[in-house]
Amino acid sequence: MRRPDWAPESIDIERPSVARMYDYYLGGSHNFAVDRKAAQALIAAIPEAPLMAQANRAFLRRSVRYLVEAGVRQFLDIGSGIPTVGNVHEIAQQAAPDARVAYVDVDPVAVAHSREILSGNDRAVVVQEDIRHPERILDHPDVRKLINFDQPVALMVVAVLHFVPDAAQPAQILKTLRAPLVPGSYLALSQATHEGRTDEEREQAIAIYQRTDSPLSYRARDEVAKFFHGFEMVEPGLVWVPEWRPDTPEGVEGAESAVYIGGVGRLT
Amino acid sequence: MNGQHGGPLAARVGYATFARAWAKSITGTSYMPVTQAELEAFLESLTVRLVDALFAEPFSLRRGYQIGADLVAAHIASAEGLGRTIEVIDLRLLRDLGLSGDDMRDRLARVLGTVAIGYARALRDRTLDEQESIRRAALVAREQAEHALRESEARFRHQATHDPLTDLPNRTLFTERLDAVFGRQGTAGRRLGLCFVDLDGFKMVNDTLGHHIGDLLLVSVAERLRRGLGTHLVARMGGDEFVILVEDTTCTDDVLKVADAALAAITEPSIVDGHELRVAASIGVVERPVEGTSPREVMRDADITLHWAKTAGKGRWALFDSDRNQRELTRYALSSAMPAALERGEFCLDYQPLVSLTDGALLGVEALVRWRHPQLGVLRPDHFIGLAEETGLIVRLGGWVLAEACRQARRWADVSPTAPFVSVNLAVPQVREPELVDQVTALLHEHSLPPDRLQLEITESAMMSTDDESVGTLRSLADLGVRVAIDDFGTGYSNLSYLSKLPVCELKVAGSFVEGLRAPAADPASLTDERILATLVSLAHTLDLTVTAEGVETANQADRLRAIGCDAAQGWHFGRPSSPSDVEALL
Numbered sequence: 001m002r003r004p005d006w007a008p009e010s011i012d013i014e015r016p017s018v019a020r021m022y023d024y025y026l027g028g029s030h031n032f033a034v035d036r037k038a039a040q041a042l043i044a045a046i047p048e049a050p051l052m053a054q055a056n057r058a059f060l061r062r063s064v065r066y067l068v069e070a071g072v073r074q075f076l077d078i079g080s081g082i083p084t085v086g087n088v089h090e091i092a093q094q095a096a097p098d099a100r101v102a103y104v105d106v107d108p109v110a111v112a113h114s115r116e117i118l119s120g121n122d123r124a125v126v127v128q129e130d131i132r133h134p135e136r137i138l139d140h141p142d143v144r145k146l147i148n149f150d151q152p153v154a155l156m157v158v159a160v161l162h163f164v165p166d167a168a169q170p171a172q173i174l175k176t177l178r179a180p181l182v183p184g185s186y187l188a189l190s191q192a193t194h195e196g197r198t199d200e201e202r203e204q205a206i207a208i209y210q211r212t213d214s215p216l217s218y219r220a221r222d223e224v225a226k227f228f229h230g231f232e233m234v235e236p237g238l239v240w241v242p243e244w245r246p247d248t249p250e251g252v253e254g255a256e257s258a259v260y261i262g263g264v265g266r267l268t
Numbered sequence: 269m270n271g272q273h274g275g276p277l278a279a280r281v282g283y284a285t286f287a288r289a290w291a292k293s294i295t296g297t298s299y300m301p302v303t304q305a306e307l308e309a310f311l312e313s314l315t316v317r318l319v320d321a322l323f324a325e326p327f328s329l330r331r332g333y334q335i336g337a338d339l340v341a342a343h344i345a346s347a348e349g350l351g352r353t354i355e356v357i358d359l360r361l362l363r364d365l366g367l368s369g370d371d372m373r374d375r376l377a378r379v380l381g382t383v384a385i386g387y388a389r390a391l392r393d394r395t396l397d398e399q400e401s402i403r404r405a406a407l408v409a410r411e412q413a414e415h416a417l418r419e420s421e422a423r424f425r426h427q428a429t430h431d432p433l434t435d436l437p438n439r440t441l442f443t444e445r446l447d448a449v450f451g452r453q454g455t456a457g458r459r460l461g462l463c464f465v466d467l468d469g470f471k472m473v474n475d476t477l478g479h480h481i482g483d484l485l486l487v488s489v490a491e492r493l494r495r496g497l498g499t500h501l502v503a504r505m506g507g508d509e510f511v512i513l514v515e516d517t518t519c520t521d522d523v524l525k526v527a528d529a530a531l532a533a534i535t536e537p538s539i540v541d542g543h544e545l546r547v548a549a550s551i552g553v554v555e556r557p558v559e560g561t562s563p564r565e566v567m568r569d570a571d572i573t574l575h576w577a578k579t580a581g582k583g584r585w586a587l588f589d590s591d592r593n594q595r596e597l598t599r600y601a602l603s604s605a606m607p608a609a610l611e612r613g614e615f616c617l618d619y620q621p622l623v624s625l626t627d628g629a630l631l632g633v634e635a636l637v638r639w640r641h642p643q644l645g646v647l648r649p650d651h652f653i654g655l656a657e658e659t660g661l662i663v664r665l666g667g668w669v670l671a672e673a674c675r676q677a678r679r680w681a682d683v684s685p686t687a688p689f690v691s692v693n694l695a696v697p698q699v700r701e702p703e704l705v706d707q708v709t710a711l712l713h714e715h716s717l718p719p720d721r722l723q724l725e726i727t728e729s730a731m732m733s734t735d736d737e738s739v740g741t742l743r744s745l746a747d748l749g750v751r752v753a754i755d756d757f758g759t760g761y762s763n764l765s766y767l768s769k770l771p772v773c774e775l776k777v778a779g780s781f782v783e784g785l786r787a788p789a790a791d792p793a794s795l796t797d798e799r800i801l802a803t804l805v806s807l808a809h810t811l812d813l814t815v816t817a818e819g820v821e822t823a824n825q826a827d828r829l830r831a832i833g834c835d836a837a838q839g840w841h842f843g844r845p846s847s848p849s850d851v852e853a854l855l
Binding site for chain 2: 013020026027028029030031032050051053054057058061082084085086090091108109110111112113115116247248250
């Protein structure tokens with residue numbers, strides 16, 4: 001019997017998950033031996049990897065705070081991963097209790113974990129979906145129930161597009177995601193770049209991620225800039241993530257080795 | 269002990285300086301979801317508590333533990349975070365806050381010890397909690413995936429075993445279920461029933477109203493069958509064929525009730541797309557013990573029986589009958605063996621005398637075909653003539669009989685100048701063959717046989733169904749001088765009008781009338797038959813036809829026939845069908 005297209009995939013926790021590897025970089029223990037092994041291999045190749053992950057996480061925090069201050073109360077966080085320390089709903093709801101957050105991730109374990117964390121929070125929801133099917137995300141009843149697309153929405157696409165290959169047309173994905181947004185909505189986006197990395201580091205990282213559930217696609221700054229098509233960049237534009245509205249001047253030290261570039265754009 | 273230290277302002281500056289240094293030393297050890305200022309403020313509050321712990325009297329373990337735990341709770345939660353914390357406190361706390369005292373180093377060491385313990389415990393608990401929660405998430409995710417997989421498999425299995433149009437079980441599922449009946453333990457004593465259902469005239473619906481309506485009708489029929497037959501498995505085998513499995517029947521009646529219910533359900537009128545449609549069905553029914561049969565046999569027999577129901581007029585069920593099936597199988601075997609048998613010369617002719625009732629002379633002989641079957645022995649025509657008519661072989665077989673009879677007639681003519689004519693039965697298809705006249709002409713010529721040595725018999729019913737062309741053929745044959753007789757007269761409509769029109773010279777009266785003459789003459793029924801016969805003879809003579817009575821078995825019959833003026837007779841009383849040599853002996 002041929003397995004039909006709609007048959008669900010089984011859970012493979014023997015394969016490293018990029019969501020749980022990221023948790024490990026952040027100092028969390030929501031990970032398994034396979035994840036730690038892969039993460040440690042990456043740290044061996046790029047010792048500052050945990051710092052980069054933290055810097056990216058800090059970018060997420062600062063951008064959410066910025067967006068709340070800008071008046072946004074709805075967040076659609078795609079590629080949310082393991083929503084542990086410093087997740088969007090904690091940051092947003094701390095600043096604005098009426099903020100609503102819809103998380104989306106493709107990793108079923110991350111989604112199950114998110115669901116546990118979010119139980120009892122009626123202003124946050126998680127759905128399991130792949131960013132490669134943006135229309136399914138937008139049409140998902142749970143997303144529709146929480147997010148009112150007549151009001152501004154902050155689209156969070158943080159540290160996820162480097163897991164989407166060019167073949168999956170990431171620019172097209174963003175175009176689809178942008179379509180239902182009203183003016184005053186925002187896009188916060190970061191992605192890993194090979195800029196400032198040696199060829200060796202880049203190749204090792206790609207090789208390590210090849211064995212995970214989501215292979216890596218580094219992109220150059222100008223390619224990442226295209227993802228903001230239709231949005232007006234908020235100061236300081238597309239930068240190394242530590243440089244994006246740092247809390248203190250010291251936070252910017254060594255920014256050029258941050259791997260992640262990111263920014264926030266406003267739909268006008 | 270000098271309690272507090274320096275002035276309040278100096279103290280505050282000292283606390284802030286220390287907290288900044290502390291914050292800086294632990295930055296990057298793990299992710300902390302706060303700004304640097306928030307982190308410094310938090311650490312400053314901890315610094316105050318550290319100092320309190322330092323001076324607490326008596327010394328409290330709990331204060332240090334709690335500081336360690338609060339560090340972890342603030343996500344300062346890594347080995348590096350602890351190491352740097354101990355380092356910065358040990359190096360700078362006393363100095364930045366301007367603390368001094370004899371036992372200050374000792375006190376600090378004890379506080380650091382408790383902070384480290386509290387921190388390590390909290391980090392361990394946190395790690396275990398996180399491990400537990402991610403394991404739980406993995407478990408939940410796996411359960412959900414398995415559940416989804418099971419559901420999709422069930423869906424897939426359903427698709428694989430059901431007909432997409434009607435959602436009835438399909439052939440695959442039916443076959444599985446039927447096989448299961450046979451595979452089960454303890455089949456001894458168990459019975460099963462099967463109904464093979466085929467809609468009557470469904471093709472008409474498709475052809476006249478279109479396939480869409482046809483499909484809707486099938487859906488409607490399927491629904492009514494499903495509703496009407498309770499727990500019995502109803503499957504759609506394809507097209508307009510359905511099959512019903514009746515398990516554990518106790519007797520044939522059980523399955524016949526199901527067949528009746530199915531017919532009733534199907535014939536209920538249905539409104540399909542605005543059309544009121546009525547459809548009927550034919551059903552082949554099999555019911556038998558499980559032991560001694562097989563799924564394949566049951567299916568085959570139900571299919572055969574379905575065709576019986578169809579040929580019996582549709583809109584009904586037929587029940588499988590193994591005797592009938594055996595007969596049909598034999599017929600089929602005979603039918604298919606016949607052409608080769610004709611080639612191999614397995615057919616032969618016997619001859620039965622036709623005797624004059626006036627003087628007992630041998631007038632003619634009727635050629636009767638026999639099949640010397642290698643396995644079944646000598647077969648009489650009633651075993652195979654019908655089959656030959658069905659397959660069309662009758663024309664060739666009849667041709668052979670005609671030729672052989674002519675050959676034999678010639679031989680007898682050579683033996684005796686008073687040799688009998690040979691009477692040969694013609695089947696309707698032979699009469700319709702345009703070549704018949706040429707064929708007879710050629711045979712007469714070939715054997716130099718006087719035409720009146722040959723008589724051709726066709727039955728009354730055959731005569732009734734002949735067309736103008738066939739009448740022309742008979743006339744041509746009569747014109748050749750060949751005798752033409754009506755066989756089995758009195759069994760059909762006995763239409764008298766054609767007797768005067770057709771070139772007939774003899775009537776052969778059916779044995780059924782002659783049979784009546786066996787009874788005593790006083791018997792009213794017998795007397796009636798005698799009167800009919802007398803009338804027939806009188807009528808025939810009026811038309812200048814001779815009359816031969818068939819099936820004469822007793823001397824009494826012969827006497828009574830003679831008394832009413834019948835010309836000739838045939839039957840056991842005058843001689844059984846026998847071989848050509850036996851006939852020759854009579855000459």
